[in-house]
Amino acid sequence: MTGLGIGIGWRPEIADAVERLPGVEWVEAVAENLCAGHLPASLVRLRERGVTVVPHGVSLGLGGAGRPDPGRLARLAETATALGAPLVTEHVAFVRAGGPLTASPAMEAGHLLPVPRTREALDVLCENVRIAQEALPVPLALENVAALFSWPDDELTEGRFLTELVDRTGVRLLVDVANLHTNGVNRGDDPYEALAALPAGAIAYVHVAGGVQRDGxxxxxxxxxxxxxxxDLLAELASRAAPPGVLxxxxxxFPPEDExxxxxxTIRGTVTAPGRAAGGGAAGGGAGRAVAGRAVTGRVVGTARGRAAGGGAAVSGPVAGGAALRDGVTAPPEGTAALPEGTAVVRDGARERLGLAQAALLSALVAGTPAPEGFDGARLRVQAGALVRKRAGVVAKVAPELPGLLGDGYRDAFAAYAGSRPMPGGYRQDALAFARYALDAGLPGDAAGRRRLYRWWAERSAPRPPGRAARLVHAARAALVR
Structure with a gap:
């Protein structure tokens, strides 16, 4: 195998183990958990040893109706530069909905949700990808996500959707074979058919991961x-073209280090077994597959600077003589030459329509509103429950004092709180809002516990850490809590 090689996701909980594991050639770290100016010492040591570190973003929401947030893009770019990363990765997903685009409250999913596989949603995604490519100093690769449900109006298979995304933007793919398996079980998608449809030469690297089946x-x-x-899916992918990296x-x-x-x-053996494709040669696609007439080798066309596939310039301003669309993208007037093949043009109102659809779905998942027409209500309830459990788990890590104070009742109390309450912002705000809810509900069950919880909440809900006088006031007020 050439390229990145075999790697593992770097997490603080296993940082020491990752440094000791034999054969780790690269690592991937969640970008939002890193500060470009204060990298974890473990990652610094790995970089000094020559181990490649790839930042993996989870919050851009490139599949959402809104344009990518410039601040998030800037932080991702700074992180990539600080790490000396050869590329950055994100997801084909939406993570928030609502807000000004739909004249409705903004909502955060706290999770990577699937986008509708429609032509219109693909147009929006392609433009968002182009915007991201322009802002990033290195190539971008996007990951297919796992899903518990399907959109009722899908027009394209997953493989076709991702292939057209590559053809139109030149973006690279992070192929998660575990997610292909998940979608095969949950949505009936054929993972081998999806794999066969992907442009092998656009694959940046591959994810593998575990899961569990419960109630079908x-x-x-x-x-x-x-x-x-x-x-088995990894082996099938490797038989078509040697992946540049597997993580x-x-x-x-986390299991013991030896596990x-x-x-x-096992992963290394699966990829390098006799008979696997070597050197990027491909059966059923090939590493030299053309994207809009240009061979894909090494750095895929149209990445860091957002050039349209086929060599044409991406639309970043008005086209001469074009009529402006409401989304701020232009189209050539009748009788003039068409835009370069592959250029993403968002049709009039497409962002609003996608925004309304995603807001209705997310509201059903996090605010308890009815399932939108055409969706499987039972499956959405499963997803909603999974989102609550994930929120509870992350809040427990962000604020471990809360499960400590509430004990065995923490999960049930959080489920009651979160069942119809969208995240108020980030997880820290979620922790504070939950603590306020618990106090209002008379939790914990003993007065001493409620006093401790009140003091915890009061000292963290202010815009800045409390001084000595404020702490005395909080202590006095906590003594009044019964």
């Missing part, structure tokens, strides 16, 4: 060993 639903937990079905994701219930080493060895 596959949950992509990243907390279980990689199952044989996922390794093991593990986010929870991680064994999983990495």
């Amino acid at each position: 639903v596959w949950h992509d937990t990243h907390a279980h060993p990689v199952p044989p079905a996922v390794l 093991l994701e593990r986010d929870d219930d 991680l080493a064994a999983e990495l060895a």
